Amino acid sequence: MHHAYIDKFAYQDSPVHRLDSRVKFIVVLVFTAVVISLPRTSPGILAWYAVGPFTILVLGRIPLRFAFKHILMVSPFVLVLALSCPLYDKTPVTVAFGPFFWQTLLGWMRCFTILGKFIVTMLALIALVSTTRFSDLLTGLQKLGLPKLLIIQLGFLYRYIFVIIDRAHHILRARAGRKLRNLGFKVELKTTAAMLGSLLIRSLDTAEHINIAMQARGFNGSWRTISKLQIRCTDYIFAIVAASFLLALHFFVRPVLQ
């Protein structure tokens, strides 16, 4: 396999990695909801909210460069929307930041708030995913009441994404090696369709083989894992710390900073 696993850090070990996946998932969900409900025109306060996911990332030994690279990769859509804010909201405001203050538009404040919220919530999501093994996350989600069929589907999908993507890479390399110029839309379309079709047929064959292998081992539609989830003392401590962090920000920092 030529590509690095995108969630390779989930297989490390740290106090954060050892936390229960359910607790982490709920904390991240609540955190995201709180950040989203913050006012839309004051980016300054977001810096304090960033402390939370930042701490988890540092404790979980996730390189920050990895996190920010990821955020940059998924940002284009949000970036376009954020940058179009200043065009439509032209109320002039004065911004003061320490010894400096300058005139700007309300739209710019909105733009920076959107970007800030995006970064903070993405950091939280990355902190969750890169400190939790996906199988643990799935078990946790199943305990939280997601349909079993969906969990099995997600498990299979996660297991075979990288296998099939590898095949797609082979096909793409073969095309790149044979095609030296643009062949016109019709031929390109035919080639692409043949690539996708053969990939699909190979996937179907693979699925059949896997199915036979799993039937031979007694698979009857239910998923058994050896990882036992249990909520321990540290999980309670983590939940309490997270809750008090959010409450403290809500009651002490927010009134001051607005």
Next chain:
Amino acid sequence: MHMANELLSVPVAAGTLAIAVAGLGFVCRRVRQIITSDKLALMGILGAFVFAAQMVNIQLPAMPGTSCHMVGAVLLAIILGPHAGAIVISSVVIIQCLIFQDGGLLALGCNIINMALVPSYLGYFLYKSVTAPVFSSLRVHIGAMLACVIAIEAGAILVPIEAALSGVLAVPFSTFLITMIGVHFLVGLVEGLITVAVLGYLQQLRPDVVVDFLPGKVRLSRKAVLITLVVFTIVIAAGLSLLASGMPDGLEWSYAERPDQPDFESIVSSDDSTIVAIDDFQSKYSLMPDYSIRTSRLGEAIEQEVETSAGWTSFAGVVGSAVTMAFIWLTARILRKKQPTEA
């Protein structure tokens, strides 16, 4: 088309999440009835196939340098049937959110509705209603194209609606809507072409994999494509004119909202928000912006006095949080050095 958290308010996010979970629960129950356990691996792998298929890009005509890829919702719905297709695409959207961080956690409900549930069911329904009476190559063309364009458009239209319901849009609703419709019309057309071509390929090699077979001959012929395009133009033109008469004109509407900005018209007339952004940057830096002159000196002085104290608190806040983060990072680093590093 992946929505981010920031485009939603908490009530809308919670509502759409609830709808998505209910929808998925319903679909799961239906799939359980239809599908035996030996199809589970197949569904999982087809999800992985969708991921891989999105890496296979195709060069667009008339626009050298740009390429696009397929989304696959309608193709899967045609191959697997709408229920299984909806589950597979939903799982793809969930993995995109959790593993690849594409689309926010709170926006997951919206994304599942927009990209999985709506396209699968609507697409399948449209495809079936065209091809069910008489099966022919032309009908497959029209059906698949219609399914792709309309299903993708329907999902795309939901994005600005959800954002507008949340009340977070700074961009006028109609501009956003028209941009989304325009862009996704092209996306849908290409998706339709690829879907038809893949169906043609499958028909030659493995006609049995499609859930209710592909009788007859499906070929990518020039005549069929042309007729399809003509049918399309008529359908879309009719649809757009209906939409246009139902809604106030986007241009007029945004112009009327801002009588204080006479130059607003030229901005709105361009649909693409990137072009708008570039336009505005140019006009901003070439002309003297008038809002800084507008405020009187007296008002400014008062404003500054009020703002200075607020400025210091926000300064203290940001610096404080930065110091805290630096402190945490340093502590962790020092503690880590003492431990033997593993892996």
